[in-house]
Amino acid sequence: MKIALVRQKYTPYGGAERYMARLVTCLASEGHEVHIIAISWEGPQTAGVNFHPVQIIKRPGWLKALSFSQGCAKIIEQERFDIVFSLERTLHQDIYRAGDGCHQQWLILKNLGKGSLHKAWTWLNPLQLAYIWLERRMFTDPGLKAIIANSQRGKEDIIRLYGVNPDRIHVVYNGIEPVNPEQSQRDRSRQMLAQEFALGNELRLLYVGSGFKRKGVAVAIRAVARLKAPYRLFIVGKGRxxxxxxxxxxxxxxxxxxxxxxxxxxxxxxxxxxxxxFPTLYDPFSNASLEAMAYGLPIITTQYNGVAELIHPGINGFVVQDPLDDTAIADCILKMSEPTQRQLMGKQAAETAAAFTMQRNLRETLAVINMITTSKQFASLSA
Incomplete structure (x- = not known):
């Protein structure tokens, strides 16, 4: 098959980009003719993979979004792919992976606790209007054959906001590579961090992610400020x-x-x-949260993180209902202050995460691609 994959650009730090790189490699290894449509692509160079650069108008942001979608449409029309699989809000695709969730839902949550002026600017901002226009047009496009959501919450948001038929939405949870660290590796890592950051026996709290505002760094800082016992909070990721x-x-x-x-x-x-x-305001499915679980860390997150669907409170972590409630987050930390209980919860977290492999993700994704390919071929023969 001649398959096109759409993503604006590749960065080794992006979860969606790493996901797409693995998908590219998998599809090419199965003998498909893979085409990448992007502004730039510096991912793995794989035999049988073709790159189509998209010309865009870089400024302002809303015009960049629209020109990228229009540029993709031109390439798709010229090349006549068998399947177009997009990870972006674009104008023409057979399958859309809603890895970034619903932009409209993010804007709703972004305004939690904000005043009227801030809310008005959010909804009248030309960039946000462009994203909403693209999103609505995409989800209501009769040519869109299937949507892949990476959580049940993501699926429910799409249905609620855009009236999409539930049968067209397939939930495929993110996957990660398996990890089975030995205790000796944990000991070495603890020692390395202790040396680099002059640590003692403090409780070590970890946040990993970019997009600090959306993913709750301020709330995490306010939460740990309530703690009495010694601690350090690592903020790992790109951001101001x-x-x-x-x-x-x-x-x-x-x-x-x-x-x-x-x-x-x-x-x-x-x-x-x-x-x-990870007190995120909105994250359809946080890879960092799943990775943390796989490495044996109990997690504290919010109901607006798709990974919350894997959390059994008090067993492998905790889920906070209000992402702005720093008191609730501090309370969850205190509930895991006892080392033996915390380690037991971490073991349960690792066992939960072990089922969500990249192999499983690719298998379920390919099943959706094959289903749509079969239906298109049948429709072509029947025409």
Missing amino acids: TSTYRRLAQRLGIEDKIIFTGPRKDVEQFYLGSDIFV
Whole structure:
């Protein structure tokens, strides 16, 4: 088959991009003719994979979004692919993977606790209007054969906001590579972090992710400020830190918050920490949360993270209903302050995560692709 995959660009730090890179390799290995449609692509170079650069208007942002979608449409029309699989809100695709969830739902949650002026600007911002227009047109396009959501909540959001037939939406949870660390690896990682950051026996709390505002870094900082026992909070990921450093300083805990920036050795933090804290406002399915569980960390997250569907409160982590409730997050941390209980919960978290492999994800994704291919071939023969 001649299969096109659409994503704006590749970065080794992006979960969706890593997902697409694996999908590209898998499809090519099965003998498909794979085409990547993107602004730029620096992912794995695989035999049988073709790259189609999309020309865009870079500024302003709303025009970039629209010109990318229009550029993709031109390439799709010229090439006549058998299947178009998009990870972006574009104008023409057979399958859309809603890995970023619903933008409209994110805007709703983004405005929690905000005033009327802030809400008005959100909904009148040209960039947001462009995204909403693209999203609505895409989800209501009769040519869209299937949608892959990465959580049940994501599926429910699409149905509720856009009236999509539930039968067209397939839930395929994200997958990660299996990890089975030995205790000796954990000990080495703890020692490495202790040496690098001058740590003692403090409780080590970990956040991993980019998009600090959306994913609740400020709430995490306010939550740990309520703790009495010694701790350190690692903030691992790409993002502007000045606002959050000032917040920590106002709360008198600037020496307890460690901003590391993006790290290629993030597994050392998973192995060398105690609890994963991820109070996100909105995340359809956080890969970092699943990775933390796989490495044996109990997690604290919110109901707006798709991974919450895998959490059994008090068994392998906790789910907070209000993403702005720093008191509730602090309480969850306190419930895991006892090492033996925390380690038991971490073991349960690892057992839960072990079922969600990349192989399972690819298998279920390919099943959707094959189903749509078969239906298109049948429709062509019947015409």
